Amino acid sequence: MRMHPRAWLAVAVVVVVAVVGGWVAVSAGDGASPDDDRAVDVLTGHDWTHLAGATAGPGGVRIVGLGGRIVRQDGSGGQPNPPVNLRGPRLAVSGPVEITAGIDRPAGQSAVLALHGDVPVVYDEWRHNPPGLAVTVTDGELSLAVWDGRGNEPAIRRRATTAASAAGTVTVTRAGGQLTVRLGDTSLSVTDPGVFSSGRVFFGADAAPSTSPSGPAGWTLTSLRAAGLDGGSATVVDAPTLGQPAPGPGSLRVLAEARRKLPVGVAVAAEPLLADDGYRRLIAAQFSMLTTENAMKPQFVHPQPDRYDFTGGDLLADFAAANGMAVHGHTLVFGEANPRWMQDAPAGRREQIMLDHISAVAGHYRGRVAEWDVVNEPLSTDSEDYEDGGTGLRRHLWQRAMGETYIDKAFAAARTADPGAKLYLNDFGLEADGERWDALLGLLGRLRERGVPIDGVGFEAHIHEAGDRVTAAVLQDHFADLARLGLSARVSEIDVYGDPAAGQAEQYATALTACLAAPNCTSYTTWGVTDRYGSTTESGTYPPQVGDDLIFDRNLAPKAAFTALTRVLRG
Template sequence: MVGNGMRIHPRAWLAAAVAVAVATGAWAAVSTGDDASPDDRTAADVLTGHDWTHVAGGTAGSGGVRIVGLGRRIVQQDGSGGQPNPPVNLRGPRLAVRGPVEITAGVDRPAGRSAVLTLYGDVPVVYDEWRHNPPGLAVTVTDGELRLEVWDGRGNDPAVRRRATLAAPAAATVTVTRAGGRLTVRLGDARLSVTDPGVFSSGRVFFGADADDSGPDGWTLTSLRAAGLDGGSATVVDAPALDQSAPPPGSLRALAAARRALPIGAAVAAEPLLADDGYRRLTAAQFSMLTTENALKPQFVHPQPDRYDFTGGDLLVDFAAANDMAVHAHTLVFGEANPRWMQDAPADRRERIMLDHISTVVGHYRGRVAEWDVVNEPLSTESEDYEDGGTGLRRHLWQQAMGEAYIDTAFAAARTADPGAKLYLNDFGLEADGERWDALLGLVGRLKQRGVPIDGVGFEAHIHEAGDRVTAAVLQDHFAELARLGLSARVSEIDVYGDPAAGQAEQYATVLTACLAAPNCTSYTTWGVTDRYGSTTESDTYPPQPGDDLLFDRNLAPKAAFTALTRVLRG
């Protein structure tokens, strides 16, 4: 299956998959004894026989990999900005490199189209609304220009930009060389050279491909080869297998299965899943449910009106299936995390856009996803929305176009797209009494009266400040009130301020105890696996400054909170 994020006829997927077979565990190492450019007999092929069927915007075929620009960008919580988020071939080949190396790429592009090849020293990681860019470089070829951009791992933007004017042919060979402390890019007579800031000092190279434009024609990566120079080496390594070893008996998932068959879950980041062996193994070992942290938010899965990108979601869903984990998909309709084109759509077109989005995304995963957050955070943060008989609904592009009925419409569409999936409304601040909880009860009561197919409510349970606290008795009362309405509850996104560690452990344990005591509490999920990739990482910081809110620290070591949960599960 071609994981290009676009809707393609199944026969086209099959043809592409046959043309470029997925190789498992294959590798090839090349080293030359002089500084001459290697020829095809000494360079390792990074394209043929390796997996290029899962690169976003790519379609693998007999002539190479056709790349169409998706225009992927990440907006901030308020909908502003638009940080570029170009694709990386997470499930495909990467290089292990040492010393001087040379990489050559064949590029075939129609007139007027751009081609972008990106080489990363590590995979970029998305921390909610911020993409951390590691050291890397991007080479762009247009009709009249060769461009080089270099990231040094110290900021979002390139540290160096160079360009050369040329008349680029439709079919060309681009060469990237690391040697003598410099990075050099060549295309025909054009040559760009800059000081190497340690782009590949990690010893790894990951590949990405994109286009500056989002036209339908795209361009084709016809070849990709790598070799060592002057004693250097380049080894082609395929992505690791998705299935991991069996969970240990003392894991959270094993203890929960023995106690009440309660799924213990975590929000999982797609980017490091196949690049960080420790993260992958820890996730599979400890958790029996996976929440798609960012990959299925609208701005990631639906970057353009006529284009969908399922690569991140497919990776997470396939990983869950390989490791006997249920999938809770997040999220279909949200006032945030929407691409700019959705935000700018006229009000009279938004219902149609929402319906197409839900039917396409839920339909893509029909039968493979157990649960969906259909509507995320519908309640307002403004006190005035709760006053004078106000319902407390958040005002955003969907509510402004359809009123409260947007919720009814979204749930009905999701039920039609996958009748077997459980459908949830998800929000924060529901763990305490007050106007927010009262508004939630009123909302779900109205939904039930109108026959809306809602199955449950997610309690995010973010405890981000020292003064935040969840009381077991109140939380259990809220679960019971939902049970009287015939609704399930789930702890959907818990993370806890980590100072002091004992207080963090107590709050994690308190919420789990309340969930175990409530027959209608269907799962307990933390908002992340480890602080290394936690969403409370401070944005725009290089190197990243992780928070201290999850069960495992930045070194993947268990905290007191993890031990507290194991004690609760052992009873």
């Protein structure tokens, strides 16, 4: 259907961001851009097809907002998680530099262009925001938010409003020690905290839902150029290739292959994978299996009822394929890490929401994911749920809507969506005898009696306190219990508190020894590579207060735990 010309009030705006002598100027005008032979094109000929919510076409890159937000483990909060073009171009900059972007938007639609000094990183359920800025253009308004790398929220927020039409000109100038934003008679001034001091610029783009009932949501990035000014430089750098050098003979993956053909896996964060060269090389060199740490959790992959975001999961799956690694998908159904819209859904709608989600996500990765955590952490942390004949199931949105049968339905839906994948139930605290292990055996017995297509159980093995200690004899007994039920086992998420280092090394080695000794133990996976990006990093800390639970330290150097694992694999 042809749209009436008045129904689409297109506004072409060029946003200019200039960094001069430590000061930034941002201006928006009616489509004009500096005529500078030094400018490089960051849009044409570069990859914008993997930016969440983006569609590349002959007129530029169409941006539709996904509304991604990150809730806390208890389901509260909602930290914004706007997209970043992880697989696309970035800039290497030095000295004064200017960036221009063409924006074509309908009336009532906001357009957001973000420039990050480094990629934001998601540490479990918290997004660490590096220095950067976001420019937002709306009808008659230009706003600027500046992050200084010291907190989740912008350190500076400024906006200029006016009665001028949407075709007006907005100018933001950073010069003489001031960042000045002008629109009509309104003027605002701020100081730059050094958003590009890293020498790199990564790009993001987002949109808010359209406020016009007749106009389509979204906007178009029609151009993006950068140039050095007054001795500065700006160079476009495309994202690195996914394939990495072959692993060496002393790597974990080569030693494990020689010992028992045991996959040695690792949970991987999508955000730093193509921004941190050492992180990327370490993953490909040491591990033969990859677990999607956050990218396939419901709140990341399904941010809105009608919107899926497969960009992070696709990056991890493509990286694994390029480096001969299997993929373990984490996770289809979880009582935590659910977007707000899922949490707020009426109980009567939840079963269909869950089934549709499994069908879409597992179907999207059919044939690319070897294994799934279909149901994650179904057992309760409340002792009362184990008393007086209680089954020990955790009470959450899925269990409250369907009772225990949510597990049956989830596994059946996963088998239908991805028949070739192995299907796992995953939980913590299974390494010790007690009520959790007894409750799990009871649950598995009932599932088997009902014909639920479950293939195995993941033992998270988070060793964070003295009471979490793993003993080889108990772990091997539990693996044997599963074997008698015809089920596989896997060490799925091991990380170990690192004080003392010798104790950490012993616990990593003990779990691996038990796995190697059990024919039905199918893989051994650490919950992260390096403390630099470990999930035990304390939320909300700037700079991040990282943990010490993984086998490589924050500088990517191997710890005693890594050496202990290689010794076990060498026999």
